[in-house]
Amino acid sequence: MRIEIQHRPSYAVADVHLGDGEAVISEGGAMVCMSTNVSVETSTFSRGGGGGLLKAAKRLLAGENFFLNKFTASGDGHVSLAPTLIGDIEHIQLDGGKAVIVQGSSFLAGSTGLDLDTQFAGFKGLFSGENIFWIKVTGTGDLLVNSFGGVFSVDVDGEYVVDTGHIVAYEESLEFKPQKVGGWKATLLSGEGLVCKFTGKGKLWMQTHNAPGFGQFLGAKLPPRER
Amino acid sequence: MKHEIKHGPSFASLHVELDKGDEVRTEAGSMVAMSSNMDIQTKVYGSFLKALIRKLLGGESIFQNTYSPKGEGGSLVLSPSVPGQIVHYPLSGSSVVLQASAFLASSPQIALKTKYGGLKSMMSGEGLFLLEAKGTGDLWFNAYGNIVEIEVDGEYVVDTGHIVAFEPGLNFKVKKIGGLKSTLLSGEGFVARFNGKGKLWIQSRTVGSLVSWLEGLLPH
16 A cells, blocks of 8 residues: 655645555545545444444544445555545554554544544543544554644653644553643633643644634634524 | 744644743734643733724734743744734834734734724725734734735735735725726725835735635525
8 A cells, every 4th residue: 555645735635556455444525536446335344344333333423424435446546535624634654553542533544454443532532622532543554644734743752732622643652631721810811721731752643723713713703593 | 942834825833942031922822732841921912901902803812822931942833723824024123014813923022002904994894903013023923825925116906805914114095996886896895005115915815705605605
């Protein structure tokens, strides 16, 4: 499998080149175009050809689709994938070591050697301004995550602070807790409110912009919905 | 202090490395990420009344935050609330005029003064409200879409919704674009006619146009 990401950072599309018999599993609705020798199978996959209703139901809770699509090539083929929102795509390679935790709506696609498991992030998820369900990705293979805006990473060693709504993914060797941005005055009036404080050693991916934040900014300018 | 503007023009973010003793003042809500030793002070800039006017008319926040690292240096990442470009404009005792919502960050030594764009600018439907940034230090401003820099020498016409910033050597008046017919039917309405000599920055898109496009698509 060879992955090329084009049109970065604003309108990124991932061109996935598949060898004979190779497959990629993507979020529903992500396919832009593909060669005719690629077949699509829609299922509740979690790993390879397997899957399960429970995992699919949990995925639904994570803000993802119940169904995922598996694109399999017979002969050399390709499929192009794009996220719903404008922004970038990051290619993360997993070597079977550290798992990567992906914020619910940031999962775009993965190769078949990966296992996707939705996890309840609890209250910290709720306060993180993200989904309360996150996807834990383990195994060996290629993972594609998407961001609203640009994506950038920091190798955290010790502590690092991220505003809510900007987490894309992080290695499981890190953990975070929601906390106040500063004193009570700053927390209530700064417009920053709660932030996520990461601790540990590992890679953290963030997005430059906050989709719900932009949505609320636009929403405030739109006429109220009539009932 | 070092800074870099990344991910532009569509989703520009400002990455600042602060040394010990450095401070950056920012628009509220613009912080994306930072090192854990960063201290944040939230203050009303200028008088509360003026800040309130800025908020109501310019859409600018009442409160601004000042970040400074505790102990060693620290890092700070900022993004504007709307996707678009960021421009760095260093000031050395000089000034520049910003459309009020264009302010992203500055050195704390830069003074911000509210300026009224005139009754005509209100009539233009854009609610043009201006901020004058003056002093010595760094200033960063942002826009929706890309930012285009234009050297004006003489006269230049810009749609009022596209003004981001201009140097004080320039003045503008809000005018109808042409005759009554084109004013009403051209989709342009009022424009700003600049004259003088200096730099003018305009944005390639307007939030207002996006909002009215979305409005038309909403269910009734």
